[in-house]
Amino acid sequence: MGLAAGAGLFCVWWACWVPAPGEVAPRRPSRRTAALRDELVQADMPGVGPVALAMAAVVSGAVVGVAVLALSGSPVVASAFGLIAALAPRAVVRSRARARRTSTREQWPEAVDHLTSGIRAGLSLPEALAQLSVRGPVELRPAFAAFAEDYRATGRFGDCLDRLKASLADPVADRIVEALRLTREVGGSDLGRLLRTLSTFLREDARTRAELEARQSWTVNGARLAVAAPWLVLGLLASRPEAVDAYDSATGAVVLASGGAASVVAYRLMVRLGRLPDEERVLR
Secondary structure: OHHHHHHHHHHHHHHOOOOOOOOOOOOOOOHHHHHHHHHHHHOOOOOOOHHHHHHHHHHHHHHHHHHHHHHHOOHHHHHHHHHHHHOHHHHHHHHHHHHHHHHHHHHHHHHHHHHHHHHHOOOOHHHHHHOHHHHOOHHHHHHHHHHHHHHHHHOOHHHHHHHHHHHHOOHHHHHHHHHHHHHHHHOOOOHHHHHHHHHHHHHHHHHHHHHHHHHHHHHHHHHHHHHHHHHHHHHHHOOOHHHHHHHOOHHHHHHHHHHHHHHHHHHHHHHHHHOOOOOOOOOO
8 A cells, every 4th residue: 555655646746747957848849840740751751850851951952052153153043043942852742742642532432441341341450450451552551561560569559550640641541540449449339330431421522622623723733834934034044144144233132032022922822722721630
């Protein structure tokens, strides 16, 4: 009894303990950092972190800036193209993540159907998830194969589900995982009905999104063309000395800065109006 009371008092004291000076308490990543990490995972770059992406942006901007400076001899024009090149790594990550989300959105209904069939056949929840590494969609198989190996090594279903969510970084996967976790903990016979309903909803959502994206793709493509055209013209003009001399001044710097700001604002506005919002991860 004394040992139990002492352990309880120690736990209470430990919960109220304040880090000593010089120690840094663990903090939750900000919403922007978490979204960036999700995009890196969705872009099939799980080993790349936000710091590495920022370093890649700095290096690409510096390389392009030095190259343009050597060709044109204008620091103003070189700075403009260096800034554009610095934004390229983030744009590549977003493009790859968006393409992968689009492809996996069409494959999740098939994965849910396989999971439902496995559960109806009498497989346990870990076995039904593990068999997706063989019978599931090709793009989702590596994540479920890692889950199967993790579960065979540890046997902790909840921790394996958390790592599966982190490896997929997908809102649909979050819903499926939390439904399986709830069924595992409290039991219930409605899991098959829930998964069938989810499969039907995912198919309808994918079909509707495909139609809307096909209709609105011209807006997004038009925004990209409208933003890229002036800078392509500037790149062609940078090969002429008289054009470089015109921009290599205070007035030219103001013109380029104003044009860059207008391009960013117009592009973000047109993309926001023309692109469908992506589903956020609520059940992290």
